[in-house]
Amino acid sequence: MTATATPRDVVNVAPAAGAARAALQDTAPFAVALVPFGFAVGVAATHAGLSATENLAGALVMLAGAAQLAVVESIGRGEGIWLAVLVTLLINLRFVLYGAGIAEWFANASRLQRLLLVFPVVDQSFMICQQRFRSEADLAWRRRYYLTTTALLAGCFVGAQALALGFGDVLPDGAGLHLAAPLAFAGMLAKSVHGRTELVVATTAAIALVVVAGTLGPAALPAAVVVGVVTGARMGRTS
Amino acid sequence: MxxxxxxxxxxxxxxxxxxxxxxxxxxLQESDGVRTAVELTAPAVLAAMIAGALLVHHGTVSAPALAEVAAIGAAVVAVRRTGNVGAALAAGLPVYWVIQALAV
The missing domain is CATH 1.20.5 (Single alpha-helices involved in coiled-coils or other helix-helix interfaces)
Incomplete structure (x- = not known):
């Protein structure tokens, strides 16, 4: 499914020793960019009434920023487990594609190793590794590169949340931190809209949510998502 | 718990x-239909959550605050220009603060 080369295709095999350094260089800008987002999640958790232990435990077991933020918001609204799980399912559906990438990159690793390696994959690590693994085929090199990338990303993201949980509640109400979550979602939306189809999907889903919010309550979100996706699928991909 | x-x-x-x-x-073989649905889910979810945060309060639809809408707009523009999701907060919050200050 991905355009990356398989281990058998590529002959350029770099020494595994340089993998960690290359990963740090490639990942650093993405890791820095995760800090404000992690801070937003931490602030949202504080506003939702979560303890630091609860939120950090959630961050570590999920390792999925947007979904964690949505779960935190859902808990804050008292919506219950099933809606939080449903929203997580919808937000993280793209991870199926990332898992396919892991299966391909580490095709020569054992099944157990692949099942462990797939745990921390996120948007950034998938994109970074997809670029690198086109020219690097050695399994040990790839494994070290991938693990360094995911560790750096997770460390920055969870560290930023810990910082926010420590200091977020001393910031004044007028700071607008209630906007942290919608702003972070807006940023992710801006990156996920690549053409007219995604724009129509997003607009349709937003309008649908407003239309059905009063009648469907917590079920409005999944209903709006279905309306948006079906509309986009009917249009066909134009981008 | x-x-x-x-x-x-x-x-x-x-x-x-x-x-x-x-x-x-x-x-499992990926079909184009499944792949399209998966790729379209993220923008649909994100847009619906933003709309919910701005327009729906306690199950009732109400007009959004100008400062919040402007902040979201600034966030979208900043991320589109920089490609950095972190820019959403860096651009959005100052816009919110300025409009709030002007409104007082």
Missing amino acids: IVIVTFVAAAAVTYLLRSSMVLAGDR
Whole structure:
């Protein structure tokens, strides 16, 4: 499914020793960019009434920023487990594609190793590794590169949340931190809209949510998502 | 306790999604329809959550605050220009602060 080369295709095999350094260089800008987002999640958790232990435990077991933020918001609204799980399912559906990438990159690793390696994959690590693994085929090199990338990303993201949980509640109400979550979602939306189809999907889903919010309550979100996706699928991909 | 259970359930779903292709091996073949639906889900979810945060309060639809809408707009423009999701907060919050200050 991905355009990356398989281990058998590529002959350029770099020494595994340089993998960690290359990963740090490639990942650093993405890791820095995760800090404000992690801070937003931490602030949202504080506003939702979560303890630091609860939120950090959630961050570590999920390792999925947007979904964690949505779960935190859902808990804050008292919506219950099933809606939080449903929203997580919808937000993280793209991870199926990332898992396919892991299966391909580490095709020569054992099944157990692949099942462990797939745990921390996120948007950034998938994109970074997809670029690198086109020219690097050695399994040990790839494994070290991938693990360094995911560790750096997770460390920055969870560290930023810990910082926010420590200091977020001393910031004044007028700071607008209630906007942290919608702003972070807006940023992710801006990156996920690549053409007219995604724009129509997003607009349709937003309008649908407003239309059905009063009648469907917590079920409005999944209903709006279905309306948006079906509309986009009917249009066909134009981008 | 309910918070931890919610996170664990969400984490389990997330891991199942991540590992589904590894577990399925060659048995699952991606179709264009499935791939399109998967790719379109993210913008739909994100847009619906933003609309909910701005327009729906306690189950009732109400007009959004100008400062909040402007902040979201600034966030979108900043991320489109920089490609950095972190720019959303860096651009959006100052816009919110300025408009709030002018409104006082």
